[in-house]
Amino acid sequence: MDNFDKFYVLPRDYAWMSAQNLNTEADVIAAAATIYFNDDLDEATTEEELDSLITAANKNDIDLAKPDIIERLENRDDVEDAPVPYSWVHLNEFRLFELHNRCFAWSSPDGLRDVVDEVP
Numbered sequence: 001m002d003n004f005d006k007f008y009v010l011p012r013d014y015a016w017m018s019a020q021n022l023n024t025e026a027d028v029i030a031a032a033a034t035i036y037f038n039d040d041l042d043e044a045t046t047e048e049e050l051d052s053l054i055t056a057a058n059k060n061d062i063d064l065a066k067p068d069i070i071e072r073l074e075n076r077d078d079v080e081d082a083p084v085p086y087s088w089v090h091l092n093e094f095r096l097f098e099l100h101n102r103c104f105a106w107s108s109p110d111g112l113r114d115v116v117d118e119v120p
Contacts (some may be wrong), residue, residue, distance in 0.1 A: 009049075010106060010112065013034060013107050014091075015036075022060050026108075029069065029072060029107050030107045036069075036073050054069070
């Protein structure tokens with residue numbers, strides 16, 4: 001991309017799921033949404049993945065419990081209840097932007113307003 005340095009992405013409910021990227025509660029909720037609303041996972045796998053996510057979040061001093069996360073996901077007040085289902089192509093592009101500090105994820109309308117303020 002010749003103009004890469006001019007672009008930013010603001011994907012909804014995007015989180016590169018590794019412990020070092022779980023810096024805020026919003027990161028954890030976005031990652032949880034990706035797991036919780038994934039139709040390809042059975043109930044046991046969903047539970048395992050959420051438990052693993054919570055363990056990683058707690059290691060990063062983010063104090064969230066599974067019931068709290070599930071309640072927040074089920075009671076989302078925005079128009080679309082489920083996260084956007086991104087293809088691997090989108091996820092790879094978001095990761096590229098993230099590696100260059102040009103990706104600002106959000107998971108609620110207030111979160112979108114906050115990340116827009118961060119875009120230079």
